[in-house]
Amino acid sequence: MALHFELVTPAKLVRSEDVHMVVVPGTEGQFGVLAGHAPFMSTVADGAIKVYKTENGIPEEIVISGGFAEVGDKGLTVLAEHVEN
Amino acid sequence: MASLKELKGRINSVKSTQKITKAKQMVAAAKLRKAQEAAEQARPYAARLAEVMGSLASKVTISENSPKLLAGTGSDQVHLLVVANSDKGLCGAFNSNIVKAAVQKARKLEAEGKTVLFYLVGRKGRAVIKREFPKQIEHMFDTTDVRNPGFNEAEKIADELVALYEKGKFDVAHLFFAKFRSALVQEPTGQQIIPVPTPTAAAATAGQDAVTEYEPEEEEILAALLPRYLKTQLFGALLENAASEQGASMTAMDNATRNAGDLIQKLTIQYNRSRQAAITTELVEIIAGAEAL
Numbered sequence: 546m547a548l549h550f551e552l553v554t555p556a557k558l559v560r561s562e563d564v565h566m567v568v569v570p571g572t573e574g575q576f577g578v579l580a581g582h583a584p585f586m587s588t589v590a591d592g593a594i595k596v597y598k599t600e601n602g603i604p605e606e607i608v609i610s611g612g613f614a615e616v617g618d619k620g621l622t623v624l625a626e627h628v629e630n
Numbered sequence: 631m632a633s634l635k636e637l638k639g640r641i642n643s644v645k646s647t648q649k650i651t652k653a654k655q656m657v658a659a660a661k662l663r664k665a666q667e668a669a670e671q672a673r674p675y676a677a678r679l680a681e682v683m684g685s686l687a688s689k690v691t692i693s694e695n696s697p698k699l700l701a702g703t704g705s706d707q708v709h710l711l712v713v714a715n716s717d718k719g720l721c722g723a724f725n726s727n728i729v730k731a732a733v734q735k736a737r738k739l740e741a742e743g744k745t746v747l748f749y750l751v752g753r754k755g756r757a758v759i760k761r762e763f764p765k766q767i768e769h770m771f772d773t774t775d776v777r778n779p780g781f782n783e784a785e786k787i788a789d790e791l792v793a794l795y796e797k798g799k800f801d802v803a804h805l806f807f808a809k810f811r812s813a814l815v816q817e818p819t820g821q822q823i824i825p826v827p828t829p830t831a832a833a834a835t836a837g838q839d840a841v842t843e844y845e846p847e848e849e850e851i852l853a854a855l856l857p858r859y860l861k862t863q864l865f866g867a868l869l870e871n872a873a874s875e876q877g878a879s880m881t882a883m884d885n886a887t888r889n890a891g892d893l894i895q896k897l898t899i900q901y902n903r904s905r906q907a908a909i910t911t912e913l914v915e916i917i918a919g920a921e922a923l
Contacts, residue, residue: 553674553675553678554675554781555672555675555676555781555784555861555862555865556668556671556672556780556781557671557672558671558674571845572845572846573845573846583843584842584843585842585843585844585845586682586842586843586844586845586851587844587845587846587851588845588846588850588851588854588855611858613679613682613851613854613855613858615678615682617842622678624675624678624679624682626781626785626858626861
């Protein structure tokens, strides 16, 4: 089972891929999203989100600011104002 | 009648003008495509955010504790008109159409006894509004030093607007820009941006939202998202404006090129006629001279 992960900024769609898990630094604590997560919305603190492509792989870090995360049946969507590469 | 030399000079000057307008037309066509692409890429973010805002706003009842950006200040005495123009000319009536729409709205509000302030984005249009409402310009936002107004500019504008709003400088803000319909049609549009009009919740999300968990509470999320929503709206407007400007420029330059062509044709005919007339006179003079001998 793969989680569909999208990272969107106002300028463009940065990521749209299937991954294993994403760890998001929510304003009230970090949370990890796996496939089949219950519907959930949270604001995201400025920091790095960790994208695990595979279960035991090394996470890829993407630093974002001004973020907002939404988990629905389509997967995880992170809206961020700025993304650092 | 103008002399041959004068005519020649005029034909040449019109020709070089035509070259410029033709070049500008092609540049505008290329830039239009780019602007449209940028607008296309901004759409997913805006759509998502609007969706989220819609579902949040439908859950939160507006009370005294609601964020001011949503609920308003409780009065509508002072109106701020945000007018987005371009920095460059050569785009036909593009800027004057936007300004006209804004001025019309301002007159209407003034007739109702409201106070009107202006916040100008872009260089064009400043002169007209300054002349019509010399004391009512709150701020002029300068975009001349960036090539294409992007999200950073939208962010700055939104921050300034929110700061002004929180200081109580105005109660309602309207945004004026040109909506891009096609390369031929740009529609000057005015819309209210503060207090934020609640986006209508998409029907599709209504069902699943029933079980959505929120962290922090709905109201807090809403308060955090409102300024972002404002930024997105401004950003969208700037992008639409950029595309509209290039579209208007393309059409205007196309017309100019065609007019220059017509003018060249007319001038060339005139030139040939007077050249012929000069030759005929010369011949007549020679013949008359020969006969006199």
